[in-house]
Amino acid sequence: MADGAPPLASWPSPRIGADEVHVWRVPLDDDRGASADRHDATVRAARLRAQARAGLLRILAHYTGMPADALRIELDALGKPRLRHAGAPSFNLSHTRGLALVAVSAGTAVGIDVEQLRPLADADALAQRFLSPAEASTVLEAAPAERNVAFLRTWTRKEAVLKASGHGLDIDTRLVEVGSGPDDRVGTIGPAAGAARFHVLSLHVPPPWIGALAVAGAHDTDGLAVRCFDLPEDAVQAPDRSLP
Numbered sequence: 001m002a003d004g005a006p007p008l009a010s011w012p013s014p015r016i017g018a019d020e021v022h023v024w025r026v027p028l029d030d031d032r033g034a035s036a037d038r039h040d041a042t043v044r045a046a047r048l049r050a051q052a053r054a055g056l057l058r059i060l061a062h063y064t065g066m067p068a069d070a071l072r073i074e075l076d077a078l079g080k081p082r083l084r085h086a087g088a089p090s091f092n093l094s095h096t097r098g099l100a101l102v103a104v105s106a107g108t109a110v111g112i113d114v115e116q117l118r119p120l121a122d123a124d125a126l127a128q129r130f131l132s133p134a135e136a137s138t139v140l141e142a143a144p145a146e147r148n149v150a151f152l153r154t155w156t157r158k159e160a161v162l163k164a165s166g167h168g169l170d171i172d173t174r175l176v177e178v179g180s181g182p183d184d185r186v187g188t189i190g191p192a193a194g195a196a197r198f199h200v201l202s203l204h205v206p207p208p209w210i211g212a213l214a215v216a217g218a219h220d221t222d223g224l225a226v227r228c229f230d231l232p233e234d235a236v237q238a239p240d241r242s243l244p
Contacts, residue, residue, distance in 0.1 A: 011062060011229075012227060012229060014062055014063045014064075014065065016063070016089060016104065016105060016106040017106065017225065018106055018107075018108075019223045019224055019225060020105070020106070020224075020225045020226075020227065021103055021104070021105050021108075021110055021213065021215055021224070021225070021226050021227070022103070022104045022105075022226075022227050022228075022229065023101060023102070023103050023104075023112070023203060023213060023226060023227070023228045023229070024055070024059050024101065024102040024103075024104070024228075024229050024230070024231050025099065025100075025101060025205065025228065025229070025230045025231065026051075026052060026055035026056075026059075026095075026099070026100035026101070026102060026231045026236060027098070027099065027230075027231070027233045027236065028048050028051045028052060028055075028095060028097070028098055028099055028100055028236070029044070029047065029048060029051065029098070030097060030098035048095060048097065049095070051095075051100070051236050052093060052095035052100040053093070054068075054236055055100055055102065055231050055235070055236045056091070056093050056100075056102050057069075057071055058231060058235050058236070059091075059102050059104065059231065060083065060088075060089070060091060060104070063088075063089050063104060064083070064085060064088055064089070066085070071083060071085070072084040072085065076166065078166035078167065078168075079166070079168065080163070080166040080168075081093075089104050089105060089106060089107065090104070090105045090106070090107055090108060090109060090110055091103060091104045091105075091110070092110050092111050092112045092163055092164065093112070094112050094113045094114045094159070094160075094163070094211075095114065096114050096115055096116045096209065097116050098116065098209070099114055099116075099205065099209050100114070101113075101114045101203070101205070101211050103213055105215070108215060108216055108217065109164045109165070109166070109215075109216035110164055110213065110214065110215055110216070111159070111160040111161060111162065111163030111164030111165070111198075111213070111214040112160055112163065112203075112211065112212070112213050112214075113155075113156040113157075113159035113160045113163065113211060113212050114156065114203075114205065114209055114210070114211040115152050115155065115156050115209065115210055115211075116208055116209055116210075117148065117149065117152060117207065117208045117209065117210055118148070118208075119148060120147075120148050120151065120152075123139065123147040123148050123150075123151045124139075124140055124147065126151055127139040127140060127147075127151055127154075128140075130155070130158075130173045130174065131151075131154055131155075131158075131173070131174065131180070132174050132175075132176070132177050133174075134177070134179075135154050135177070135178070135179065135180045138150065138154075138179075138180035138181060139151050139154065139180050149210070150180050151180075152210050153180065153202060153210055153212070154178060154179070154180040156202070156210055156211055156212035157178035157179070157187060157200045157202065157212040157214070158173055158176050158178050158187075159212070160198075160200065160212040160213055160214035161176050161178055161187045161189065161198050161200060161214040162176060163214070164198055164214040164215065164216050165189060165196055165198070165216070167189070171189070175189060176188070176189050177189075178200050179200075185199075185200055186198070186199060186200070187199070187200035187214060196216070197216075197217065198214040198215060198216055198217070199214070199215045199217075199224060200212060200213070200214050201213055201226070203228075204228075213226065
């Protein structure tokens with residue numbers, strides 16, 4: 001690996017197939033039981049962001065063959081991060097307490113999201129406010145004990161699609177249809193927000209997390225290969241500079 005990070009026996013080939021996506025699980029600090037002080041919380045959040053970005057740089061260094069500190073990340077016209085270097089892979093990063101996920105492709109737009117499963121104050125109200133009518137109906141029909149999972153499963157898929165598209169939360173999330181059931185599916189962005197289609201799948205991440213991946217233009221699973229890898233904990237060290 002070009003940046004001197006600890007070797008990983010199962011590093012994949014840096015060449016990614018056109019119909020292939022690599023997903024990396026990056027361990028982060030888990031601050032459960034930490035102080036509720038606002039300043040402390042801000043410091044912890046900054047540390048987690050730095051760890052997640054450091055993990056991202058380690059991973060991108062592998063695919064580009066460049067040292068991590070030589071990589072340059074910029075924002076495209078929609079504000080989505082991308083590598084400035086010619087021929088560089090596409091990527092996306094999401095993180096929450098204890099875990100980050102990184103998706104890497106040969107060039108196809110990808111989006112990824114991870115959330116920590118947690119009690120929600122009012123999953124019913126959240127579903128009606130942020131989900132499409134069909135998605136909200138599925139969440140509301142779930143048993144009360146399952147509604148948090150149903151909502152977060154839908155929300156991570158929706159976030160993944162929005163990140164793959166580059167829109168982020170700039171558009172009405174109710175216009176993004178991803179379904180609330182457990183099966184993989186085609187996600188769509190409605191014509192009012194610029195019609196687009198994505199293959200959306202929930203990722204197998206250990207509890208207490210839930211994650212989702214969206215891949216632009218992949219309308220079924222037949223030709224899509226998703227390979228998952230774990231970045232070693234000692235490879236996640238925050239660099240001195242920040243990313244956009």
